[in-house]
Amino acid sequence: MPQPQPAPRGSAAQKGQPTTLFDLPLSHPLRVFFAPRSIAVVGATERPGSVGRAVLANLTTAPFSGSVFPVNLHRSSVLGRRAYPRVTDLPEPVELAVIATPAETVPAVIADCVAAGTEGAIILSAGFRERGPAGQALERQVLEKARRGGLRLLGPNCLGLMNPRIGLNATFASGMALPGQIAFLSQSGALCSAILDWSLQEHIGFSAFVSVGSMLDLGWGELLDYLGDDPHTGCILLYLETVGDARAFLSAARAVARRKPVILLKGGQTPEAIQAAISHTGALAVSQEIFEAACSRCGLLQVESIDELFAMAEVLARQPRPQGPHFTIVTNAGGAGVLAADALAKAGGALTPLSSETRAALDALLPPYWSRQNPVDILGDADPERYAQAIAILSREPASDGLLVILTPQAMSDPTRTAERVAEAVAGNTRPVLASWMGGSSVAAGHEILTRAGIPTFASPDTAARAFCAMWRASRHLQSLYETPSVVDDPEESASRRAQVASVLTAARQAGHTLLSEPEAKAVLQAYDIPTVETRVALSEDEAVQQAEQLGYPVVLKLLSPTITHKSRIGGVRLALRTAEDVRQAYRAIAEAAERQAGAGQMQGVTVQPMITLEGYELIVGSFCDPQFGPVLLFGSGGRLV
Structure with missing residues (x-):
């Protein structure tokens, strides 16, 4: 007599949780993807090896209890089921359409879905933004038609979606995932197929198995929100190459990571891989340093390999998080x-x-x-x-x-x-x-x-040690979610500070500057009570001596130039000047170096500062606007280390 198979690791069966079909509110915007009551397969066919055949077979052989309708312009039946020419010809409205037709036909199919009252569509078809301007134009048509009827889209260029708990397999993969408590979302359909095959061998179960494709409509943010609220999901794993809507992604990740582990593996960390990712998904790549900083600030755990992705899911599900x-x-x-x-x-x-x-x-x-x-x-x-x-x-x-x-x-x-x-x-x-x-x-x-x-048991002790460190990083990231800046200024004082800075910036712009001079920059810092070294401007050799004697020796002379920013590199900084003659020689040396390196007219004079002997750290603070993540602050070692 055959022995019963054990429940998948972390599965709902092990946890004693219900496996009801429709346990989400009917008004939930993503219910039509994860628990549809009726599905149309557009492009269903009997042709061996085709995507349309694989999808229809997966939906009809799995224990999915909803209605499934093949849609094919040229056949009256597919795989023994009555087929219909268009979605608008179906005997009843369907909640979800799975589209497996050539990219050029998809806008018309989407228009039919809108006319028929379909609520969601999974576009498996490739040939959109990843093929260039023509594909991007097709995407615009698809999105425009979908938005007219409030139709939500997953994909295009994706494998599809599975909800193993209810037997839903709306993919063209060669198998069905086991039920469990891990949600896996991937931007690579091929990677989904490989991990699915591996998970069946390792007996790992999933609450959701989603290939997001190019994320024309549905992106990481909404999917994370849904899975964060899903009682059957205990851990969320992501494989991503591009971020998409960064604001939605970060907002959802920050909220969900407080309740359950979110672990991600990012492809496209090297210049070569970034180019491959762009050609794969046709989307904008992001700086790896900015991405890592954003993930840690949101409480996400980033790993370096597929093995580590699933190992950490098991470790975080089974063990308490370290406090240090x-x-x-x-x-x-x-x-x-x-x-x-x-x-x-x-x-x-x-x-x-x-x-x-x-x-x-x-x-x-x-x-x-x-x-x-x-x-x-x-x-x-x-x-x-x-x-x-x-x-x-x-x-x-x-x-x-x-x-x-x-x-x-x-x-x-x-x-x-x-x-x-x-x-x-x-x-x-x-x-x-x-x-x-x-x-x-x-x-x-x-x-x-x-x-x-x-x-959790590992074959090698070094892997176990790295897993512990990853657990600690996850704990530390979660702690950072509760770190918020304190407000020290009252509104009137803040307005006064901003007015001072605005006057400095306005004057610089009117003078045609693209960079603040050292005195201008220090005026900005002083407006916010950030201590700076007293700095005086000298436009001649004699004036430099006069300022040095007023400040008191030893002093420092630095090149004042609107075009030369790295002064030390060209010999534009002279330290520990102790006499008037030292100052004169330093002024002449800086002038010669500026003319030699940058040409005549690039030196406006010098700044004179007291020589500071206190030990400490030289820091850099900066900011810029990233195309995807928005305002970014840079902080680190300054001076020559920059």
């Missing part, structure tokens, strides 16, 4: 501990410093030649009981934010029984516990025991 970066490692092999410590340090974590109480307790338990530091090497002959007792001691270490248990199969090891004792020892732990059972068949049973106990 300190990781405690216990191992029966010193080399494995060293690998974990290296990976931890490189990923931004830190080894937990062991307290004197913890050391004393371990001294009483372990052989005298244990490592006496973290990683805690309990030696190759460690039996299950030694593991359990060491873990009990280390779990009480107040400085620790998480624990990694490593086992390598040695002659004295008992991987299976050790896994059982580890699971017992960490039950009820309020800090994350990860494991690495290294090896093959001899550790497989132990690996399964730990996994069933909710302890």
Whole structure:
């Protein structure tokens, strides 16, 4: 008699949640995509290998309980079902249309859908913006016709959408995802197909499986909003190449990340990959540095590989998040501990410093030649009981934010029984516990025991250490969501400051400047009470000496020029001038350097400042407007390091 298969990891069946078909409000704008009651397949055909055949077969062979209507101009039946020439010829209005016809025909199909009262459409067809101006013109036609009737669109150039919980497979993929609590959204349809195949092998389930394509209408923001409210979704995974509507994306991500993990993998991080992404989706690429800053500010966790994407989904679903970066490692092999410590340090974590109480307790338990530091090497002959007792001691270490248990199969090891004792020892732990059972068949049973106990288990200790660091980043990002700037000025004072700055900027514009001079820039800073070095302008050698004597030696001379911004690079800065003769020589040297490097007439004079000897940090602060993310602040090391 065949044995029943276990429920997919993190599935609704495991959680005891209902699997009702229509549990969303009928007014929800995205219900027609995730729980439609009727579907038209436009372009349905019996031609082997065609998208239209695959979609119709997927919808009719899966346990989807809604109505499905083939639409084909030239056939009266498709795959044994009556077919209709157009959407407007269907015997009843349909909520969702899945379109698999050539791109040139899609505007007319959308017009039919609007006329028939269809609420949503999934456009699988390729050949739009990714092919250039002609495709962009087609997109404009499609969007214009859809908006006339309030028709919402997913795609184009996408694989489609699955809701495994209700048996909905509106894709041309070769299989149906298992039900579970992970929502996966991808800008690459081919990647969806590969991950679907892998997930079936690994028995990983999904609450939603969505290929977003070019995001002509529906984008990341609305999909995140929907999945954030979906009670069947516990974790959201994204593969994206372009952001689309950045404001909607960031707003939704910030709200959803407070309630459930949002983990993303971004394609297009190198110049070569960015060009590939543009040709793939035809969309605007974004600076990787700006994207990473935005994600961390919204509480999102960015990972570097597909393996890490799903590993982190499992880790965050099964373990509490760490409150700090300190990781405690216990191992029966010193080399494995060293690998974990290296990976931890490189990923931004830190080894937990062991307290004197913890050391004393371990001294009483372990052989005298244990490592006496973290990683805690309990030696190759460690039996299950030694593991359990060491873990009990280390779990009480107040400085620790998480624990990694490593086992390598040695002659004295008992991987299976050790896994059982580890699971017992960490039950009820309020800090994350990860494991690495290294090896093959001899550790497989132990690996399964730990996994069933909710302890994420990795084949290598360095991967486990990186996973902990990613958990800490996720916690830190969430904490940053609650950081808001404080307002220190009253309205009248703020208005006065802005008026002072406006007068400086107006004068600079009227003078035709594209850059503020040093005195102008410092006037702006002083308006906001930002301390600056006293700066005086000298238009001649004699005036420079006069200003230096009034300020008091030693002084600094700097080139004053409307065109030369990097003064140090051309010799336009002279430091620690202690006499009038030093000032005269410095003035002449700066003038010669400016004429030599930039030509005559590029020097207006010099600025004279007191020589500051205080130690500190030289910083840069700047701002600019990114095409997608809007205003961006730059902050970092200044001076020559810029």
